[in-house]
Amino acid sequence: MNFPAIIAQKKLGGALSDEQIAAFVKGAADGSVPDYQLAALLMAIRLNDMDARETTTLTLEMARSGDMLHPDVGGVPVDKHSTGGVGDTTTLVLVPLCAACGARIAKMSGRGLGHTGGTVDKMESIGMKTDLAEEDFLRQIREIGCAVTGQSAELAPADKTLYALRDTTSTVDSLPLIASSIMSKKLASGAEGIVLDVKVGSGAIMPTYEGSLELAKAMVEIGTRAGRHVSALLTGMDEPLGSHVGNRLEVKEAIDILRGDSAGPLLTVSLRLGAQLLIASGIAHTPAEGEKLLRAALDDGRGLAKLRQMIAAQGGDASVCDHPEVLAQAPIVTPIFAGRAGYVAHMDTARLGYASQELGAGRKQKTDAIDPRVGFIMHCRVGDHLTENQPLCTVYAANEETLSRAAAMIREAITLADTPVEKEKLLYALVTSEGVEAL
Numbered sequence: 001m002n003f004p005a006i007i008a009q010k011k012l013g014g015a016l017s018d019e020q021i022a023a024f025v026k027g028a029a030d031g032s033v034p035d036y037q038l039a040a041l042l043m044a045i046r047l048n049d050m051d052a053r054e055t056t057t058l059t060l061e062m063a064r065s066g067d068m069l070h071p072d073v074g075g076v077p078v079d080k081h082s083t084g085g086v087g088d089t090t091t092l093v094l095v096p097l098c099a100a101c102g103a104r105i106a107k108m109s110g111r112g113l114g115h116t117g118g119t120v121d122k123m124e125s126i127g128m129k130t131d132l133a134e135e136d137f138l139r140q141i142r143e144i145g146c147a148v149t150g151q152s153a154e155l156a157p158a159d160k161t162l163y164a165l166r167d168t169t170s171t172v173d174s175l176p177l178i179a180s181s182i183m184s185k186k187l188a189s190g191a192e193g194i195v196l197d198v199k200v201g202s203g204a205i206m207p208t209y210e211g212s213l214e215l216a217k218a219m220v221e222i223g224t225r226a227g228r229h230v231s232a233l234l235t236g237m238d239e240p241l242g243s244h245v246g247n248r249l250e251v252k253e254a255i256d257i258l259r260g261d262s263a264g265p266l267l268t269v270s271l272r273l274g275a276q277l278l279i280a281s282g283i284a285h286t287p288a289e290g291e292k293l294l295r296a297a298l299d300d301g302r303g304l305a306k307l308r309q310m311i312a313a314q315g316g317d318a319s320v321c322d323h324p325e326v327l328a329q330a331p332i333v334t335p336i337f338a339g340r341a342g343y344v345a346h347m348d349t350a351r352l353g354y355a356s357q358e359l360g361a362g363r364k365q366k367t368d369a370i371d372p373r374v375g376f377i378m379h380c381r382v383g384d385h386l387t388e389n390q391p392l393c394t395v396y397a398a399n400e401e402t403l404s405r406a407a408a409m410i411r412e413a414i415t416l417a418d419t420p421v422e423k424e425k426l427l428y429a430l431v432t433s434e435g436v437e438a439l
C-alpha cells in the first residue's frame with residue numbers, strides 16, 4: 001500500500017477505501033508505518049473528517065487490531081465510558097451500585113489525559129491494582145459482580161499508538177478519531193451493553209452541544225450495528241461534576257455519596273448512567289425503574305458494601321470506606337478567595353482541570369508521577385452568590401510553588417458577575433438506537 005497516496009487522498013478531502021483504512025490501522029498496530037506518516041494522516045482526518053462508512057470501518061479495524069474478547073462473567077457484560085471530565089468520578093459511584101443490583105460490570109478504564117482525570121489513577125491512589133490479568137478480571141466479576149481494570153496491551157493496540165500520537169499532535173478533537181478510539185476498545189472488550197457519557201461544555205472534548213450530539217449519535221450507531229446495546233447520555237461539563245477534584249479527594253467524594261453523607265450532581269449523573277446500565281443488563285426496563293433500584297442499594301448500604309468488596313478484591317485498603325476523611329490530607333490545605341463578592345457566572349472547566357494537573361494530580365508528560373494527595377474541593381457552582389469572605393474552593397497542595405500557580409489558574413478560570421446568573425444545565429439528552437430524547 002502506498003501510504004503517501006493515502007495521506008494525499010484525505011488531504012484533498014476524499015474518502016478512504018476500506019482497504020486504505022485497513023492499511024492505516026495495521027500500520028499503527030504493528031509499527032510498520034512510521035509515526036510521521038500516521039500523524040500526517042491523523043491531521044488530514046482531523047481537518048477533512050470521515051463519513052459514516054469510513055468511521056465504522058476505522059472502528060471495526062481498530063477493534064480487530066488485537067484480541068476480541070467474549071468474556072464469561074456469569075451474565076451480560078456491561079461497561080460505561082465517559083469522554084472525559086473534571087471531578088467526574090461516576091464510575092466509583094455507579095459500578096458498586098449497579099453490581100449491588102445484580103449487573104455484571106466488566107469495566108475498562110483509562111488514566112487521566114490532558115485536563116481530564118482518569119479512574120485508573122484514582123484507584124491507584126488508594127493502592128488498588130489496575131492491571132488485572134484477564135482470568136483474574138473475569139473471576140472477580142463472576143464472584144462479586146464488578147471489576148475495573150486498565151486497558152491491556154492486547155486490546156485494540158492500534159488505539160494505543162494513535163492515541164499517544166493524537167495527544168501530542170493536536171488531533172484529539174476529531175469525531176471519527178474519538179468515536180473509533182472509544183468504540184473499538186468497547187467492542188474488543190466484549191461488552192454487550194455499553195453506556196456512554198458524552199460531555200458537553202467548557203471541560204468537554206467536543207466544545208459545542210452540536211458536536212457532542214453528533215459524536216454520541218455516531219457511537220450509538222456504530223455499536224448498534226455491531227450488535228451491542230448502546231445508549232449515550234449527554235451531560236454537562238461547564239463546571240466540575242462533583243465538588244472534589246484530584247485523585248484521593250475524588251475517591252473520598254464517591255465514598256461520601258455511597259455512605260449517604262453527600263449527594264448533588266455527581267450522584268444525579270451516576271444514577272442516570274447506572275439506570276442505563278441496568279437496562280442494558282436486562283435488570284430494569286425503564287430509567288425510572290433503574291434509578292429506583294439503584295437508590296434502594298444506596299439507601300440500605302449495599303452500594304458501599306460492594307465498593308468495600310471491590311477495593312479489597314483489587315488489593316486496596318478498604319478501611320477508607322469507614323474513615324474517608326483520611327483521603328483529604330495534604331501538606332498544605334488552604335482556601336482560595338476570588339477577592340470580591342459576586343455571582344459565579346462562568347467556569348473554564350478545562351482550566352480548572354489544568355490547575356489540578358499543576359498541583360500534581362495529573363501528568364504533564366507521560367512519565368510524570370501522580371501525587372495522590374493533591375487537588376481541590378469546590379465550594380461554589382455557577383449561579384451561586386459569594387461574599388468576599390466565602391472561598392471559591394479549598395486547595396490541597398504539596399508545596400507553595402504549585403499552590404500559587406494553581407491558585408492563580410483557579411482565579412482566572414472562575415468569572416464572577418454583579419447580576420444573577422442561571423445555573424448550568426446538567427442533563428441534555430439521551431441517545432439510543434431509537435433516536436434522541438431531550439432531558
Ligand code: URA
Pocket residue numbers: 082083084110172177178179181182205
Ligand atoms: N477517550 C478515549 O478513549 N478516546 C478518545 O479519543 C477520547 C476519550
Ligand code: CA
Pocket residue numbers: 238345346347424
Ligand atoms: Ca455557561
